[in-house]
Amino acid sequence: MRKKLLFLILMLTSVVVFSQVSAGQVDDFEDGTVQNWIIGATGSSSPVNVASGGPDGVDDNFLEYTSTGAGSIGSRMAIFNANNQWSGDFISEGIVEIQFDAEVTTNDLHLRLAFQGPGGTRMISTVPVVVAASSGWNSVSLPLGLSDFTIVQGANTVSEVLSNAFTMRIISVADENIDNWRGEVIAATLRVDNITASTTLSRQDLKVENSFSIYPNPSSRNLNLNISNLEKNAQVTIYNILGAKVYSNTLNNSKFSINTSQWQKGVYLVRVSSDNGTTTKRFVKQ
Numbered sequence: 657m658r659k660k661l662l663f664l665i666l667m668l669t670s671v672v673v674f675s676q677v678s679a680g681q682v683d684d685f686e687d688g689t690v691q692n693w694i695i696g697a698t699g700s701s702s703p704v705n706v707a708s709g710g711p712d713g714v715d716d717n718f719l720e721y722t723s724t725g726a727g728s729i730g731s732r733m734a735i736f737n738a739n740n741q742w743s744g745d746f747i748s749e750g751i752v753e754i755q756f757d758a759e760v761t762t763n764d765l766h767l768r769l770a771f772q773g774p775g776g777t778r779m780i781s782t783v784p785v786v787v788a789a790s791s792g793w794n795s796v797s798l799p800l801g802l803s804d805f806t807i808v809q810g811a812n813t814v815s816e817v818l819s820n821a822f823t824m825r826i827i828s829v830a831d832e833n834i835d836n837w838r839g840e841v842i843a844a845t846l847r848v849d850n851i852t853a854s855t856t857l858s859r860q861d862l863k864v865e866n867s868f869s870i871y872p873n874p875s876s877r878n879l880n881l882n883i884s885n886l887e888k889n890a891q892v893t894i895y896n897i898l899g900a901k902v903y904s905n906t907l908n909n910s911k912f913s914i915n916t917s918q919w920q921k922g923v924y925l926v927r928v929s930s931d932n933g934t935t936t937k938r939f940v941k942q
Contacts, residue, residue: 676741676743676744676745677741677742677743677744677745677746677749677751677821677853678741678749678853679749679750679751679853680852680853680854681741681853682851682853683719683850683851684717684849684850685710685717685718685719686716687717688717690702690703690704690705690719691719691737691741692740692741692742693719693721693735693736693737694736694737694738695729695730695732695734695735695736696729696736701721701722701723701724701729701730702721702730703719703720703721703735704719704720704721705717705720706718706719706720706847710757710793710849711757711759711793711850716849717849718757718847718849719735719847719848720846721733721735721846721848722843722844722845723839723841723842723843723844723845723846724843725841725843725844726843727841732827732840732842733765733827733829733840733842733844733846734770734825734826734827734838734839735825735826735827735846735848736770736823736824736826737823737825738822738823739822739823742821742823742853743821743822743823743824744821745819745820745821746800746818746819746853747818747819748819749853750855751800751853751855752799752800752801752854752855752857753797753798753799753800753854753857753858754797754824754851754852754853755795755796755797755850755851755852755854755858756796756849756851756852757793757796757848757849758787758793758794758796758846758847758848759787759791759792759793759846759847760787760788760789760790760791760844760845760846760847761789761790761845762789762843762844763789763842763844764787764788764789765786765787765789765828765844765846766784766785766786766830767784767785767826767827767828767846768780768784768798768826768827768829769781769800769805769824769825769826769827770824770826770827770837771805771818771821771824771825772817772822772823773810773812773816773817773818773819773820773821773822774812774816774817774820775811775812776809776810777807777809777810777811777812777816777817778807778808778809778810778837779805779806779807779808779814779817780805780806780808780827780829780837781798781804781805781806782804782805782806782938783804783925783936783937783938784828784829785797785798793847793849795858797857797858800818802814802815802818805817808837825837825839826846826851827839827840828840828842828846867883867884867885867935868881868882868883868928868935868937869881869882869884870926870937870939873938873939873940874939874941874942875916875939875940875941876916876917876941876942877915878913878914878915878916878917879894879913879916879926880911880912880913881907881911881912881926882911883907883910883911883912884910886909886910887930888930889930890906890907890929890930891904891906891907891928891930892904892905892907892914892926892928893927893929894924894927894939895924895927896920896922896923902919902924907928916941919941920941921941921942922940922941923938923939923940923941924939924941925937925938925939926938
């Protein structure tokens with residue numbers, strides 16, 4: 657009986673250690689495995705480890721997943737890591753951003769993070785990073801700030817989920833609703849490498865030159881921009897939730913107004929960019 661209890665304690669202890677995310681950890685797939693990244697079922701559509709062709713070229717392993725878009729297992733663009741190295745307390749570890757390399761070989765993808773935590777609470781990144789098809793390897797940075805996520809189900813807060821995460825997903829989806837927490841149904845191929853638990857924000861996220869406010873928000877008629885420090889070659893570009901561009905213009909003044917009365921109701925992404933970086937915010941058209 658003592659031997660059985662000791663074995664059980666050792667097993668539980670090993671699970672706890674293995675399940676705790678740690679600052680600076682990297683999934684580089686050089687061990688030839690998928691490093692616990694799955695889609696919830698095994699089969700021909702499961703993620704695979706590819707031995708060469710990563711961002712560092714020959715002999716650089718990476719993870720590849722192809723979703724079928726056929727409405728069955730493997731139809732959605734979503735891979736996840738549950739109760740393993742990407743579970744645990746991201747906040748106490750000081751992890752402020754998940755960084756990885758991504759390549760898309762088919763359709764453009766709207767990449768986000770999604771987490772599941774206590775009480776079944778689910779949340780996804782509020783603003784996606786769009787990776788264009790056939791654009792080669794891209795550096796993707798998705799911050800873990802308390803304002804960077806939308807709760808789509810459950811009563812817990814973003815902080816509570818990040819303090820006790822069960823599952824982390826990398827998904828593609830244009831809109832952050834509950835069904836799309838599972839990823840969009842699409843036939844596409846995503847390659848990822850060097851998934852990193854970073855304790856520092858990427859250079860792009862640290863830029864403040866293009867800081868701006870939107871008012872009123874929500875609004876039924878006008879979208880007004882107030883830019884704190886207008887930079888050279890500044891542009892405003894607005895996308896709908898499907899990623900289609902609905903507006904683009906050059907910014908010559910720190911205050912700018914756009915008539916949205918003819919736009920459809922819904923969520924839009926307002927992106928202000930210049931030679932010094934890009935900042936994106938959400939706008940709700942009523």
